[in-house]
Amino acid sequence: MSEHGFWSRFLLPGGLWLFLLFVVPICLVLALSFGYTDDLGRAVYAFRLDNYADAFDxxxxxxxxxxxxxxxxxxxxxxxxxxxxxxxxxxxxxxxxxxxxxxxxxxxxxxxxxxxxxxxxxxxxxxxxxxxxxxxxxxxxxxxxxxxxxxxxxxxxxxxxxxxxxxxxxxxxxxxxxxxxx
CATH class of the missing domain: 1.10.3720.10 (MetI-like)
Structure with a gap:
């Protein structure tokens, strides 16, 4: 077995954990930052820069x-x-x-x-x-x-x-x- 294959077995669980609990939430928050909420308070994913423009209000x-x-x-x-x-x-x-x-x-x-x-x-x-x-x-x-x-x-x-x-x-x-x- 190659050295790469040996270490990948150990790195895969940690990498998957990091991806699921760090990368995915960051991407979701980033996507939400461009969206808005509807009248019922539900998140609507849409590409709008209004939230960032409002930050400089x-x-x-x-x-x-x-x-x-x-x-x-x-x-x-x-x-x-x-x-x-x-x-x-x-x-x-x-x-x-x-x-x-x-x-x-x-x-x-x-x-x-x-x-x-x-x-x-x-x-x-x-x-x-x-x-x-x-x-x-x-x-x-x-x-x-x-x-x-x-x-x-x-x-x-x-x-x-x-x-x-x-x-x-x-x-x-x-x-x-x-x-x-x-």
Whole structure:
């Protein structure tokens, strides 16, 4: 049996899985993006560019720009927080590296929506944070429905996805290279 035939038996299930669960849905979403919905809300596959023209409607431009701003702020904050955390774990974690990584990953065993509701409960006007601030004499502050809360929630949700790849690359880095740079 040729080497090509040997490996194709192993690659076929993964390739089929990737095709069915990645390529097909992407093609369906792309086809739907050109279509529209009828009066009953059913998708109609038709080639129209109206949806893409509507994306640049003056009504949607501020929302698009705000979303881009949130994304850039979230990425920058995740990088600024994630790199030092990943560096610390990789260089100084010692025998506690696995524990520190577990502390990062375990909260993600809980559904994202549940974690979001927990943050809303903490940051609400009658939430734990405002009650603690009231106990020390600071007046009530609105945290929920502010850009800072949105960015904070996004950072909380995506920080681990910044830390883990940086940690993995720092972990593989040869320590003698760092010493040579100094």
């Amino acid at each position: 003056p009504l949607y431009i501020p929302v698009l720009l705000r979303s881009i701003g949130y994304a850039l702020a979230t990425a920058a904050i995740c990088l600024l927080l994630g790199y030092p955390i990943a560096y610390y774990i990789a260089r100084y974690g010692g025998r506690h590296k696995h524990l520190l990584i577990a502390m990062l990953v375990i909260p993600f065993f809980v559904n994202y929506l549940v974690r979001t509701y927990a943050w809303v409960a903490l940051l609400a006007d009658e939430g734990l944070l405002n009650s603690l601030l009231g106990d020390v004499g600071i007046s009530e502050i609105q945290f929920v429905n502010t850009p800072y809360a949105v960015i904070g929630g996004l950072v909380y949700g995506y920080l681990v996805f910044m830390i883990l790849p940086i940690y993995a690359s720092l972990e593989r880095m040869d320590g003698s290279l760092i010493e040579a740079c100094q």
